Amino acid sequence: MRHVLKGGRIYCPEDGWNTVGDVWIVDGVIEGIYTSDGDGAPSIPDSTTVVDCKGKWIVPGLVDVRTFCGELGVQHRETFDTLTAAAMAGGYTDLVLGPWGAPCVDNPAVVTDLLARSAKYPIRYHALGSLTTGLDGEEIAELGLMQRAGIVGLCDGNRPIASTVVLRRALQYAERLGLPVFLTPSDPDLRSEGVMHEGAVSTRIGLAGIPLASEEIGVSRIRAVQRDTEVKCCTLPIGDAVTISGMSDVVCATTARSLLLSDASVECDLYNPSLYILPPIRSRPEGLADAVKNNQIQIVFSDHKPLTRVEQDCEFALSVSGAMGIETALSVAYTAVQDISVLWEAMCFAPARFLGLSKRLHVGSNVDIVLFDPSMEWSPSTPFRSKGINEPLIGKTLLGRICGVFINDYVHFYYD
Amino acid sequence: MMQVKSNETLVENWPKDMLGLRGKTDVQLTRILDTAVQFRTVSKRAVKKVPTLRGRTVIMAFFENSTRTKLSFEVAAKRLSADVISFSAATSSSKKGETLLDTAKNLDAMSPDAMVLRHSQTGAPHLLASHFDWSVINAGDGINEHPSQGLLDMLTMRDHLGDLRGKRVGIVGDIRHSRVARSNIFGLQTMGATVCIAGPGTMCPKEYAGLGVEIAHSIDELLDSVDALMMLRVQRERLGRAMLPSVEEYASLYGLNMDRLRKCQSHCLIMHPGPINHGVEMMPDVLDDPRSVVMEQVTNGIAIRMALLHLALSGQSGV
Numbered sequence: 176m177r178h179v180l181k182g183g184r185i186y187c188p189e190d191g192w193n194t195v196g197d198v199w200i201v202d203g204v205i206e207g208i209y210t211s212d213g214d215g216a217p218s219i220p221d222s223t224t225v226v227d228c229k230g231k232w233i234v235p236g237l238v239d240v241r242t243f244c245g246e247l248g249v250q251h252r253e254t255f256d257t258l259t260a261a262a263m264a265g266g267y268t269d270l271v272l273g274p275w276g277a278p279c280v281d282n283p284a285v286v287t288d289l290l291a292r293s294a295k296y297p298i299r300y301h302a303l304g305s306l307t308t309g310l311d312g313e314e315i316a317e318l319g320l321m322q323r324a325g326i327v328g329l330c331d332g333n334r335p336i337a338s339t340v341v342l343r344r345a346l347q348y349a350e351r352l353g354l355p356v357f358l359t360p361s362d363p364d365l366r367s368e369g370v371m372h373e374g375a376v377s378t379r380i381g382l383a384g385i386p387l388a389s390e391e392i393g394v395s396r397i398r399a400v401q402r403d404t405e406v407k408c409c410t411l412p413i414g415d416a417v418t419i420s421g422m423s424d425v426v427c428a429t430t431a432r433s434l435l436l437s438d439a440s441v442e443c444d445l446y447n448p449s450l451y452i453l454p455p456i457r458s459r460p461e462g463l464a465d466a467v468k469n470n471q472i473q474i475v476f477s478d479h480k481p482l483t484r485v486e487q488d489c490e491f492a493l494s495v496s497g498a499m500g501i502e503t504a505l506s507v508a509y510t511a512v513q514d515i516s517v518l519w520e521a522m523c524f525a526p527a528r529f530l531g532l533s534k535r536l537h538v539g540s541n542v543d544i545v546l547f548d549p550s551m552e553w554s555p556s557t558p559f560r561s562k563g564i565n566e567p568l569i570g571k572t573l574l575g576r577i578c579g580v581f582i583n584d585y586v587h588f589y590y591d
Numbered sequence: 592m593m594q595v596k597s598n599e600t601l602v603e604n605w606p607k608d609m610l611g612l613r614g615k616t617d618v619q620l621t622r623i624l625d626t627a628v629q630f631r632t633v634s635k636r637a638v639k640k641v642p643t644l645r646g647r648t649v650i651m652a653f654f655e656n657s658t659r660t661k662l663s664f665e666v667a668a669k670r671l672s673a674d675v676i677s678f679s680a681a682t683s684s685s686k687k688g689e690t691l692l693d694t695a696k697n698l699d700a701m702s703p704d705a706m707v708l709r710h711s712q713t714g715a716p717h718l719l720a721s722h723f724d725w726s727v728i729n730a731g732d733g734i735n736e737h738p739s740q741g742l743l744d745m746l747t748m749r750d751h752l753g754d755l756r757g758k759r760v761g762i763v764g765d766i767r768h769s770r771v772a773r774s775n776i777f778g779l780q781t782m783g784a785t786v787c788i789a790g791p792g793t794m795c796p797k798e799y800a801g802l803g804v805e806i807a808h809s810i811d812e813l814l815d816s817v818d819a820l821m822m823l824r825v826q827r828e829r830l831g832r833a834m835l836p837s838v839e840e841y842a843s844l845y846g847l848n849m850d851r852l853r854k855c856q857s858h859c860l861i862m863h864p865g866p867i868n869h870g871v872e873m874m875p876d877v878l879d880d881p882r883s884v885v886m887e888q889v890t891n892g893i894a895i896r897m898a899l900l901h902l903a904l905s906g907q908s909g910v
Contacts, residue, residue, distance in 0.1 A: 373798065374798060374801075375798060375801035375802075377798070378796070378798040378799060378801055378802060379613065379801070379802060380613075380713070380735065381713045381732070381733060381734050381735025381736060381770065381773060382713050382714075382733075382734075382735070383734065384798075445714070445717060446713070446714030446717050446718065485690075488690070488692050489690055489691060489692060489718070490691060490710070490712035490713075490714055490715045490718055491712065491713060491714045492712055492713065492714075492733075493712055
C-alpha cells in the first residue's frame with residue numbers, strides 16, 4: 176500500500192528537512208522525499224492514496240517523557256487500548272510510562288510484564304522505573320535489573336524523595352548505570368498542606384496554597400545533588416520560570432497545560448477538581464512560554480493522568496490530583512507558543528535526545544510521521560478516547576490539531 | 592403571616608444558594624440585612640413563629656462540630672415553620688466512607704427544599720449546589736467562607752454605626768484559617784467599609800493585601816482608628832504546627848485587654864464570633880464593657896439565618 180503525502184511542509188531538522196514537498200510511503204517505510212521546488216518526483220502510480228497536505232506539517236511523532244497508564248492494576252483509569260488511541264490523536268508515537276500502578280514499576284518482573292503487554296500497539300511504549308521501592312523514598316529499587324529488563328530512565332513518581340541522603344545515593348547509583356532521571360522540584364514540607372498555587376487567587380477562594388518557595392527549594396536541591404553526581408537529570412514539572420532563572424546547567428520540563436492555564440483558572444472554573452494538580456499550576460504561563468521559546472525549558476510534556484468520575488465527583492481537596500492531557504497537549508502548547516519548530520524541538524526532538532530515542536525522517540527509515548494542521552480551531556469535549564473525565568480544557572478554544580498518523584504500516588486519519 | 596416588605600421580582604430572581612459573600616452586590620447584601628431586620632421582630636413576640644416556610648423541609652448537615660451556628664439555623668428554620676432534619680458527621684454514613692455526593696443523593700431522594708451545610712472542605716457547598724435543584728446554604732466550608740456569620744456581624748455593625756460606607760473595621764487573629772474573617776472582608780468591602788487586619792505573620796499573610804485589606808503590624812496600630820474591632824478565636828490546635836510560640840505570647844502581643852480597650856474610640860464595637868478563649872484573644876473583663884456586642888451578634892444570627900432561608904426558598908416554586 177502506497178501513500179503520498181502531498182504538498183505539506185516536511186520538517187525534521189535532524190535530517191535537514193524544512194521544506195514544502197511530498198513524502199512517499201510504502202509498506203511502513205519512507206520510499207522517497209521530493210521537494211516542491213526540486214525535480215525528479217516520479218509520476219504517482221495508480222492505486223496510490225494521495226493525501227492533500229497543503230497547509231499541513233509532515234513531522235515525526237511526538238515523545239511524551241512521563242505518562243500515566245493504568246494497565247497494571249488500575250485499568251479503570253486507563254488501558255493500553257484507550258491510551259494508544261488518545262496518544263495518537265494527540266500526535267504522540269513514543270510514550271514513556273511513569274512507574275505508577277499496582278504494583279508499581281520497581282522491579283524487573285513488572286518492567287517485563289508492562290513492556291510485553293505494550294508490544295502489540297502501533298506506538299512505541301517505554302518504561303520508567305521507580306528510584307525507590309514502592310515509590311516510598313526510602314530504599315533504592317533494583318535499578319540495574321530494571322535496566323536489563325528495558326527501562327529507559329528513572330523517576331521519583333511525582334513524589335519528591337524527602338531524604339536528601341536517599342536521593343543522593345539513588346542518583347549516585349543511577350549515574351553508574353547511565354540512566355537518565357526525572358525528579359520533581361518541590362519541598363515535601365511546604366507542599367504538604369496545599370492544594371494549589373499560593374497567591375492572590377488561593378487567598379480569595381479559600382484554598383490552602385503551596386508557595387513558590389517549594390519549587391525553588393526543590394530545583395536548588397536537585398541541582399546541588401545532581402552536580403555532585405553528574406547524573407543526567409531532568410527537573411519536572413517547572414511551574415514558574417523564575418525558579419530556574421539564570422540556570423543553564425539544568426534540563427527542565429514543563430507541562431503543556433502550564434503554558435496556557437494559570438491559578439486563575441481555579442477561580443474561573445471554581446473548585447473544578449480537574450484543576451487540582453500537584454505540583455500546582457502557577458500564575459505566570461506567559462513566562463513559561465517565553466522560557467520554552469528561549470530554550471531555558473527544553474521539554475514540554477503532557478503530564479497525562481486520567482481519573483474516573485468517582486475520583487473527581489467530590490470536594491476539591493479530597494479529589495485525586497492530576498489531569499488528562501495526552502490528547503490536548505500539542506494543541507494547548509501551540510495555542511500558547513504558536514511556533515511549530517519550537518514545539519517540535521520541545522515535544523519531540525529534545526525528549527528523544529534526552530532518552531536516547533531516534534526521531535528521523537529520511538528515505539529508507541521506518542515511518543514515524545504525524546500530520547499537523549496549525550490552522551484548525553477546536554474545543555475539547557466528551558467523549559474522550561482516554562477513559563478519564565478530568566480534562567481541564569473542556570470548552571476552551573485551541574489552535575492546531577493532528578489530522579493523520581503514520582507509524583510503520585499503521586495509518587489513521589482524523590477530522591476529514 | 593408576617594408581611595415582608597420586598598420587591599417580589601427580586602425575590603423571584605434571588606439565587607437559590609447562599610455559598611458566600613464574595614461576588615455579592617451591595618444591593619443583595621442590603622436586601623438580606625433589611626429582611627433580617629424585619630424577621631428580628633418575630634423573635635421578640637410571645638409566639639415566635641411565622642408560617643413562611645410551612646411544609647418546606649430543611650436539612651441541617653453539619654460535618655464539622657458546631658454549637659451556635661447549628662442551633663441558630665435550627666431555631667431560624669423552626670421560627671419560619673419549616674420541618675427540620677438534623678444530622679452530624681458523627682452519626683452519618685460519612686463515617687462508613689460514604690462520599691458527600693452519595694450522602695446528598697440519598698437526601699435528595701427525600702425531596703428536601705434546602706440544606707444548611709457545614710463541611711471541613713472548601714467548596715463542598717459549591718459541589719452540592721451544582722448537582723441539585725434545592726437550595727444550599729453555606730454554614731462554613733473549610734477556610735473559605737462563613738457567610739451567615741459575616742452577615743450577622745454586618746447587621747450588628749449597621750445597627751450601631753449606621754451606613755457602613757467609610758467605616759473602618761479591624762479584624763485581629765488567625766486570619767489565614769478564618770472563614771469568618773474572609774466573609775467579613777468580602778461583605779464589608781462590598782458595603783464600602785475598609786477592613787484592616789492584624790495578627791502574627793504566620794496567621795496574617797501578606798497575600799491578604801491582594802484582597803484590598805490593610806495589614807497592620809500590631810493590634811496597637813488599629814485601636815484608635817477603627818469603628819469596630821473583631822477578635823478571632825485562636826485555635827489551640829494550631830500551636831503544634833509552628834504557628835505560634837505560646838498562648839501567653841499571643842495574649843500579650845495580640846490579645847484585647849483593658850489597657851488596649853481604653854485606646855479604642857468610645858463608639859468602637861467589640862466583637863467576637865465565638866467561642867471565646869478567655870484570657871487569650873480577649874480578657875474576661877472586656878466582655879463586660881458596654882462596647883461589647885458579642886451577645887447581640889448571637890441574637891442577630893437568628894434573624895440573618897431566617898432571612899437567608901426565606902430568600903433562598905422564596906425564590907423557588909412552592910412558596
